[in-house]
Amino acid sequence: MADDISLFDRRMRGPAGIAIAAGIVLGLLTGYTVGAGTPDGPSWTLVVPFALLASVFLYLGAYRNLSKRVRDT
Numbered sequence: 001m002a003d004d005i006s007l008f009d010r011r012m013r014g015p016a017g018i019a020i021a022a023g024i025v026l027g028l029l030t031g032y033t034v035g036a037g038t039p040d041g042p043s044w045t046l047v048v049p050f051a052l053l054a055s056v057f058l059y060l061g062a063y064r065n066l067s068k069r070v071r072d073t
Contacts, residue, residue, distance in 0.1 A: 005063075
């Protein structure tokens with residue numbers, strides 16, 4: 001189909017940037033909430049996977065919405 005877009009389509013650059021920025025913010029908020037880096041809290045290396053996971057889910061949500069919009073037009 002000509003209307004299908006790939007995960008790496010140029011139209012996904014904006015949503016990718018937003019997903020990465022939001023994932024970083026969510027990762028920092030998670031880290032500060034659980035007290036990462038403090039003597040009583042976990043290390044930041046345990047918090048980073050949650051930021052990456054948030055970025056992936058946000059990106060896939062944006063991809064799903066954009067692919068539905070492209071398919072409907």
